[in-house]
Amino acid sequence: MNAVLIALLVLPLLGAALTLAPATVFGPDHAAQEKRALRLGALVTGLVLVLTVALAAGFDRAHSSRMQAVTDTAWIPAIGVRFHLGVDGISLPLVVLTALLTFLCAVYSTRRLPDGPGVPSARAFVGLLLLLEVGMLATFLVLDLLLFFLAFEIVLIPMYFLIARWGSGAKVASANRFILYTLLGSAVMLLGFLLVGLNAGTFDMTALAAAHGHGLSHTTQVLAALAIGLGLAVKAPAWPLHSWLPDAHTSAPTVGSVLLAGVLLKMGTYGLVRVLLPVVPDGTATLAPYLGALAAVGVVYGSLACLALARQGSKGDLKRLIAYSSVGHMGFVLLGIASLTPVGVNGALFANIAHGLITGLLFFLVGALKDRYGTADLDTLSGATGAALYGRAPRIGALLAFAAVASLGLPGLAGFWGEVLAMFGAFDPAAGLSRPAFVTYMVLAGLGTLLTAAYLLIVVRRVCMGDPKQTAVVADIADLRPYEAVSWTPLAALTLVAGLWPALLLGLSDPAVKHLLGGG
């Protein structure tokens, strides 16, 4: 089984290396090269997806708290860094989600690659996409702090180029801001890792988790928690550190946005659960109320910002609105984690996956709208009464309504369980956390769900509904194309399945979370 994990990392790396080969290897003329490169991308990511599904099938669900498919060899003995891979109930869903989203992006971009002046070749695109996949998969598979940091950083470079070269609008400035902000955050995180690693004597996550913070004094735990928490909070945008996200999403290409929102944000919250909770429990306990406060404010702040963008005449960009909604949704995840209870953390992990699926779908849809209408600006799109997408492109309209409804947390769809369990966790936080504070966070989060419903339905009203007789920006737009259907239906289907049968994910994460929080 552990060969699967290594194969998961090596395969995309080989694919990326292959794209470095001279262009002629891919075909005689430019068009053939482009097509073959994109097909290579789809093939490799497809293979990785098959591997992850095999991994999930072979995974022993009864003992999901135990690390499975483990490879553990010394890598840099001088500083005690070990090449330690493993997967358990918490990281398995995320690995499968990453593989799925990357495969769908690869399939989508085989037919719809952003082209234009100065846009590099598809070979470079596929190479960067595969490198991105290596970084993302490694982040979820690795069980060594420094390797985690390494994977955390590998992801930034390809995403930077995706935004800076294939993006639109003020793409270079926002790409710079994205990479500088996140790098600063992860530098602080590295300090935290070093503090923990040197004091505890090992960088191995499983050993540190087993020790459950015994080897570390209280002050080092608080300091480490602060440093690591700060770095990870930048990545999963906690409220005050979120200002890189809207710009990055506004200028990123569709595929970039999907992966940025679908997977990169999860690396931050996964880090919080995998590193902060078990390794420095006392530090996290002291920081939990503040993290909860930031999360609650994030939820309300995100949704109010979206409401401001969604209103008539505010010249709001749809992608920017969806980015702010991600800030709101990740607020729920952080609230669940801050409650330090099994319910809360289970809710957080479920919301992670749900947000990945739903926001991935939303960004695909908005990207498609932007391709069809040429702009994602809500005012030009909707005009006075609305873009009447139900009439013009009924299938896209239906999918957008489905995604908006899933995103506002309708019970029966994936978005609900994460939010409800996170709020239930905050309702009754772990011992030692101040109950009134967390109940107010829960109330704020509840208000947040109402505001989320408000702005999402306003978007549906202004995009899907509308007077058909009103002159539209673009006369007739194509309804759902086959390749779009292929790359979007898995996301919609999974949202429905995860909504109707939550045990699919909670069954996996519950024992692992209890083991993580219980320690020992």
Place this chain on the structure above:
Amino acid sequence: MNTALPALVPALPALGAAALFATGRRAPRFARPLAILPVLISAVLALVTALQLGTGRTLDAATRLTPTGGPDISLAIHLDGYTSLITVLVGVVATCVQVYSTAYLRDDPRYASYAALVSLFTAAMFLVVYSGDLIVLLVGWEVMGICSYFLIGHHWETADARSASLKAFLVTKLGDVPFLFGLFLLGADAGTFRINGVLAAAADGRLAHPTLIALLLLGGVAGKSAQFPLHTWLPDAMAGPTPVSALIHAATMVAAGIYLVARLLPVFLLSGAALVVLAVMAAVTMIGSALCALAQDDIKRVLAYSTVGQLGYMAGALAVGDREAAVFHLVSHGAFKALLFLSAGVLIHAAHTNSLSAMSRMPWLAERVPDARWTLGIGLVALVGLPPFSGFFSKEAVFSAAEHATTRGEALTNGVGPAAGVPVAAGWIVLVAALLTALLTAAYATRLWLLAFPGRGAVAAAGTVVPRGEAAEGHAAALADTGEDLPVAASSTATAPSVHATEPAAMRWPLWVLALPTMVFGIAGLRPNWLPALLDGGSLRPSPATAVLGTGLALAGVLISYAAWRTVTARAARARAAEAAGAAAPQSTDAVDPGRALLGPLYGPAQHGFGVDRLYERLFVLPTLGAARLVRFLDREVVEGYVQASGGGARLLGWAVRRAQTGNAQTYLSALLAGVVLIAVFVAVGT
């Protein structure tokens, strides 16, 4: 008795909905059978389950849906008398509505998605009634809310449908947020989300703060059942197609709130304060909505306000602790209100307008739709509560429950909870409000009847008559101003309404199917006494005192309204005669409305729902939008400011260090020596 049957009841319509969504566009001809068959079968199954269950037995079955780290969430079924009664009602009404819709929306391009959403809604309602787990109940609860959102927004071409659907969902969602917190409190105190577990915890007194729980749950109930603070969405929801109003906004969804309070009544009985709040809420809803119904011009808005009022009755019955009366009234109201809406639909379909004043100028309307005329009459009589129809018995049950509650310890809690738990104040509030509302209900019911079907003489006196032929052509204008709910696409081909072109069969026989229970349900239920046995066993027979008082008030209401109508038409006739003689200015055509005479100064505010909408606009909507603008400013200036400042700060630091390079060797040397001295001092001091 295995649980396969009840499990199928919610599953079938859901599968029907999925099938409709899938094949809607590709194979429209399957739409009709796929719409009707699943709901019909599930109605039959519900009836079979009810009969199998018999009276006085309950059935519980559960499998774990998912672990959560805390209390588990389970797919649970809880069957008892109440579920049998309500599922049969829902089944019957849903089938009638689906059949009715096949004709009503015959050539609507989006019929498939409409039918799918109605089936999904029915499945959600079944799930709410059958569910034994509060979180799964919440799932059904909110799926109903989203289906109502999509159905209200069915005619998304018209502006008010767009805004009404958004408003409906947001107001119910506003109610659902405290509802969720109430469920959390229940789940945390009882240690499980199973309803039996919660009721057992209530019995053992393990609920820490029942008043808070009850008030939070009331938030959700007020939202869903359109009670006083959160009722503003229901009248606007009439922008949706009429069958939707019949099913969702009359019989089922709005009743879900009442069903939930009935199910969790032991929790409510633990706190007197919550019952008083419920009583006050019910009273204000009853009286306010009755007054508003008296002043509405749109026939559907009258029925909508009437629904809000009747729900106030049920809430009042719950406030005095008698859930039997509440559910009895719920079922009978479900039947006759659905009947009223469907017949109103037929009326609108024929007259091509919603507005009562327009109908009052169409004398030919009566013979045009005889079935609708009769069923509307039966419905209105049941609504007013005149014997022998079901409305009378269920309303009397509420009156007697209220009357019993006025004396301490006498409340009809039928063993569900301590009779003393019901405060006397709640009893008096509900009794007085109920009686007053009986009067007002009779008034607006009669007004509706008189305006909808004016006799020949009265119309001649009232003035201009809308000839039959002209109605067909003029309907576009009528359609525009009254936001009539007829599908736009079907407008142009309406045949010139001739006498014998009555409504299609599919719209007529559901009326009679629903008329049957409206007439018979009261008598059938009480005579052989199977209804009380099915429920909690308390006798639902009307007590003589309230029966006489209630019926008297109802008759008084009818007479007052008729008298007002007579005087108004007489005055209009005199004015017509004077105007014919050229003396006075032409009277406005809608002077015939008795409501204006009865309400007098209250007519203006009543027409606009007493300004509650404007109040909410100012209280909630404007501050939220202000906060949104503030956040947009904060984000662009403050949070962004920090990021820019960090960039600027780094450059400033660089500039400062640069200035140290003065080029003068002596400054460097001084700095060097100062450093050396400092180090020497630290080393000397440090060791």
Place this chain on the structure above:
Amino acid sequence: MHLAYPAVLAALLFSVGVYGVLARRNAVLVLMSVELMLNAVNLNLVAFDAWLRDALHAGQALTLFTITIAAAEIGLGLAIVLLVFRTRGTPDIDRLTALGDRVAERQNSADDSVDASKGQAVS
């Protein structure tokens, strides 16, 4: 004799030398101050040689060393000062700031005005 006296005197003399080196504008005077510092060191060496009664008389040998090196150094120093004087026309140290960041000062003033308006992170 108490060892503190020569040691303290040497220390003070050394500090006066330091002041001279750092404060004097003319390069020759700086060289003179350097001489003072070297002499302070010599005093210390001799004092400690006497105190340790060193058989090798290392202290005194080293003093001779320093004296010779000082002589060589002052010779070279003055040669350099002369050269500087001949090319720059002035022996004053604080005018010899060719290596300074003067270019930066002029550009700074230009930068500040630009920064105020743009305020954009250097892209």
Place this chain on the structure above:
Amino acid sequence: MNILAAAGSLAPATRGFLSPTGAEIVFVLVGLAVLGAAVISVGTRQLVHAALWLVVALGGLAIEFLLLTAEFVAWVQVLIYLGSVVVLVLFGLMLTKAPIGRSPDADSGNRWVALLVALAAAGTLVTLVVDAFRTSWIDLGAGGGSASVTGASLFRNWVLPFEALSVLLLAALIGAIVLSRSRQAAAPKPRAGRLRTGKPVGAAPAAKSPAAQSPSSERES
């Protein structure tokens, strides 16, 4: 000299700051003089006076060496420092056309910082030294500094270092010469101009024609 030393060793017990021997008193007085001269030499505005006060300081120091029975070193000090080094400094002053009178800008802008650093250094060093050597006494009686003793030890074990020293002096000598050559070779160009006019190099220009005037004046600077 050894009487003093003997006296020193006779009364070891009653030592202390409060009962200074004769040598100590003289040492302190001369020390104060040296210090005063040094301060003035560093502080005065007139550059030449500074050099002269330096002479006084170094002379006082030579006396101090004598007091410390380092007789040979004292004379070497007088010989080389006072003799050659200060003279060199004076030459340096003259060659760089230092102003004779009071020159206002003798101190650079950096003087307050310099004062601060100097005082800090002085404070630190003095406290350090006093703290370290409070209880140590020099036994002057040993008379180790005389020319014979120093000479013997120099030629017994310090021969090689001194040879190296001589090489260093040679290098310094050559360096100084190279540096301060007045760059004859540096000005051939103007002279080439003169060659074309046929007049011999360096002939005293009898008639000061403007063309001739410029190259010669150039040669002088």
